Amino acid sequence: MEAPKKKFPLDAKDYKLYEEIGEGVSASVYRALCVPLNETVAIKVLDLEKCNNDLDGIRREVQTMSLIDHPNLLRAYCSFTTGQSLWVVTPYMAAGSCLHIMKSSFQEGFEEPAIATLLREVLKALVYLHAHGHIHRDVKAGNILVDYNGSIKLADFGVSACMFDTGDRQRSRNTFVGTPCWMAPEVMQQLHGYDFKADIWSFGITALELAHGHAPFSKYPPMKVLLMTLQNAPPGLDYERDKKFSKSFKEMVAACLVKDPKKRPSSEKLLKHPFFKNARTTEYLEHTILNGLSPLSDRFRILKAKEAELLMQNKELYGEKEHLSQQEYIRGISAWNFNLEDLKNQASLIQDYDETSNAEDLNASSKQQNVINDAGSPAERSSPEISDHSDTASHLEDAINEIPDLESSFVAFPIKPLQALKGCFDVCEDDLATVSSTAVDDNPSDSDQHSAIKPSVKPVGQETESNDAEHSGQRKLLSRASTNGPRKYLSGSLLPDDSLSPKKLISDADRDHLQSRFQTQRNLSGPLHGRQKHKINNSLSGSNKNHGRWDKNVEDVSEGAVVQRKGRFKVFSAELSPKALANNPSSSPPPSSTSAASVVPYLQTILQHNAMQREELLKLIKFAEQNSGNSMEYVGSGTNENSQIPIISARERELQSQVIHLQQSIGSLVEQLRILKMSNAKVSLHLDLVIP
Numbered sequence: 001m002e003a004p005k006k007k008f009p010l011d012a013k014d015y016k017l018y019e020e021i022g023e024g025v026s027a028s029v030y031r032a033l034c035v036p037l038n039e040t041v042a043i044k045v046l047d048l049e050k051c052n053n054d055l056d057g058i059r060r061e062v063q064t065m066s067l068i069d070h071p072n073l074l075r076a077y078c079s080f081t082t083g084q085s086l087w088v089v090t091p092y093m094a095a096g097s098c099l100h101i102m103k104s105s106f107q108e109g110f111e112e113p114a115i116a117t118l119l120r121e122v123l124k125a126l127v128y129l130h131a132h133g134h135i136h137r138d139v140k141a142g143n144i145l146v147d148y149n150g151s152i153k154l155a156d157f158g159v160s161a162c163m164f165d166t167g168d169r170q171r172s173r174n175t176f177v178g179t180p181c182w183m184a185p186e187v188m189q190q191l192h193g194y195d196f197k198a199d200i201w202s203f204g205i206t207a208l209e210l211a212h213g214h215a216p217f218s219k220y221p222p223m224k225v226l227l228m229t230l231q232n233a234p235p236g237l238d239y240e241r242d243k244k245f246s247k248s249f250k251e252m253v254a255a256c257l258v259k260d261p262k263k264r265p266s267s268e269k270l271l272k273h274p275f276f277k278n279a280r281t282t283e284y285l286e287h288t289i290l291n292g293l294s295p296l297s298d299r300f301r302i303l304k305a306k307e308a309e310l311l312m313q314n315k316e317l318y319g320e321k322e323h324l325s326q327q328e329y330i331r332g333i334s335a336w337n338f339n340l341e342d343l344k345n346q347a348s349l350i351q352d353y354d355e356t357s358n359a360e361d362l363n364a365s366s367k368q369q370n371v372i373n374d375a376g377s378p379a380e381r382s383s384p385e386i387s388d389h390s391d392t393a394s395h396l397e398d399a400i401n402e403i404p405d406l407e408s409s410f411v412a413f414p415i416k417p418l419q420a421l422k423g424c425f426d427v428c429e430d431d432l433a434t435v436s437s438t439a440v441d442d443n444p445s446d447s448d449q450h451s452a453i454k455p456s457v458k459p460v461g462q463e464t465e466s467n468d469a470e471h472s473g474q475r476k477l478l479s480r481a482s483t484n485g486p487r488k489y490l491s492g493s494l495l496p497d498d499s500l501s502p503k504k505l506i507s508d509a510d511r512d513h514l515q516s517r518f519q520t521q522r523n524l525s526g527p528l529h530g531r532q533k534h535k536i537n538n539s540l541s542g543s544n545k546n547h548g549r550w551d552k553n554v555e556d557v558s559e560g561a562v563v564q565r566k567g568r569f570k571v572f573s574a575e576l577s578p579k580a581l582a583n584n585p586s587s588s589p590p591p592s593s594t595s596a597a598s599v600v601p602y603l604q605t606i607l608q609h610n611a612m613q614r615e616e617l618l619k620l621i622k623f624a625e626q627n628s629g630n631s632m633e634y635v636g637s638g639t640n641e642n643s644q645i646p647i648i649s650a651r652e653r654e655l656q657s658q659v660i661h662l663q664q665s666i667g668s669l670v671e672q673l674r675i676l677k678m679s680n681a682k683v684s685l686h687l688d689l690v691i692p
């Protein structure tokens with residue numbers, strides 16, 4: 001039974017923050033004392049400035065957390081804002097997450113009875129959530145919290161969605177959220193949205209995570225995980241090392257990891273699976289997995305230091321670029337709300353990453369490419385030994401070879417996230433609208449402002465009071481496994497967000513590389529800046545004066561003039577030049593799966609650009625003719641320019657430039673609307689918290 005509900009104070013002054021015990025993508029978590037109630041709690045501190053783009057998500061999480069009432073779900077005692085931070089006060093789960101427990105003491109995973117016990121508790125939470133119309137969307141070991149007595153709570157509703165939502169909130173179920181390794185194929189595909197069966201897939205992946213100590217594909221960057229999840233047979237307990245597991249465990253996992261969501265059981269049905277007959281009492285967990293664990297704060301500190309050390313080693317070993325890709329990798333794997341920007345950054349680094357990365361687990365997929373099987377038939381399952389175990393060079397090569405195949409994958413899989421990935425090359429409004437955008441821009445000085453989430457009130461030192469609740473609640477026994485040496489599996493980040501952020505770390509050279517590679521450049525300022533507008537206007541209207549140089553004076557960083565805005569992106573004339581189009585596959589026309597309608601603006605832009613170029617050429621010819629005094633010979637065939645090359649009329653030109661201006665205004669208005677929506681959501685969040 002849960003303790004009777006107490007009234008927790010809504011003032012930061014009533015809490016004493018102790019050491020940090022957890023770090024997620026969006027928040028830091030501290031052990032704390034609620035002074036008036038003399039109760040140890042955990043406080044999740046979110047920097048609202050940093051979360052500007054996802055205030056709706058935060059509001060949803062806080063609302064869900066305060067409304068839920070189930071022993072296996074982490075509820076919020078209360079929440080309030082203080083300074084720029086939102087504090088969410090929750091029960092303190094003294095042993096931390098299953099991920100942390102595995103990282104420090106069970107690197108190869110738990111024994112089957114412990115897994116059955118943990119999963120049964122999680123499943124009870126899912127049954128409750130689903131019955132109340134919620135999809136959790138982020139089921140993973142990192143979100144399974146364990147208390148000192150072995151009781152279990154599923155945490156983190158940051159990305160949960162309500163199945164009864166309508167309108168905009170319904171739309172959130174068509175967005176690209178979740179942690180890639182745990183993400184169901186239909187969530188990646190986004191063809192018809194998804195439902196609570198997405199949690200069942202994540203549940204199956206979590207079962208594998210608890211069995212192996214890491215999730216399948218956890219060594220890969222998110223974009224690759226997406227491709228592997230979609231292309232490969234679903235992972236399972238089919239390998240040599242899995243012989244120790246029972247048939248019912250294997251069958252339970254196989255039932256969850258069926259690509260067709262309709263064929264997965266509901267949480268309620270799954271709870272009746274024979275596998276859960278192996279589950280024990282939660283006290284069993286206390287005696288087995290918690291036995292010998294050092295205090296959570298110590299474990300967290302050690303793991304965090306190790307992760308930092310590993311990154312430093314990589315930096316020394318592989319140099320800055322590889323170091324960056326490793327950081328990208330770690331961040332990506334741990335991030336549930338990775339977005340297009342992250343994917344683009346990762347995409348730019350994939351080659352470098354793969355050239356030098358650790359080969360462990362790398363043979364998972366290439367041999368199984370094109371295995372797209374819908375049902376949970378044996379054919380759908382990964383075959384033993386070929387997909388998860390080897391670290392040979394040939395396997396590494398196989399895996400490396402996959403990545404440049406991305407373009408063909410787009411054609412082979414006409415699915416939305418891949419369109420979003422394709423957005424690395426050509427971003428459309430829709431993709432941007434559905435992916436949570438970040439306000440962080442590429443400007444290094446600006447990105448400095450987006451530093452790590454830190455509470456506005458500093459923790460009370462880093463003390464670990466030996467007589468406090470944590471220590472009284474935890475057994476101080478020897479840690480079972482040494483945590484020395486580089487960690488093997490990196491399925492959760494412990495590093496501050498800013499130290500891993502591509503926005504912060506990306507160098508100028510990399511940025512240039514990104515720009516040239518993806519043929520798009522972010523609009524750094526949201527609404528079009530006056531300066532930019534002025535330059536663009538000049539470049540368009542002043543083309544007559546600049547004879548062939550109109551494409552040079554838009555922006556120093558660009559190679560050509562902005563001829564089209566696509567959401568927050570701009571397309572430059574150089575990108576549309578026939579040479580660029582021919583040289584760069586990324587700017588080639590969309591694959592055949594793209595609708596005809598979506599090609600039209602693309603073609604219009606090319607047409608428009610060609611018209612402009614023609615005009616410039618004609619002017620040059622005329623200029624050459626006048627200088628040489630030999631007007632007809634050069635143009636050739638005895639024809640003049642009017643008969644040879646149709647010149648667009650002044651009216652047409654005027655209309656074209658009006659169209660461009662209108663497109664710019666629309667882009668600017670859309671951006672302004674987005675900003676207004678954000679501040680609106682912020683105000684609502686404050687109101688929600690002030691008026692319960």
Ligand SMILES: Nc1ncnc2c1ncn2[C@@H]1O[C@H](COP(=O)(O)OP(=O)(O)OP(=O)(O)O)[C@@H](O)[C@H]1O
Binds near residue numbers: 025042092093096334
């Ligand atoms: N109540 C709690 N008691 C003990 N540890 C906690 C508690 N809440 C969170 N943690 C620890 O903090 C970590 C991060 O918390 P949380 O998952 O809520 O943050 P997040 O930013 O939403 O993370 P992510 O989105 O990456 O899952 C957890 O994985 C867990 O280890």
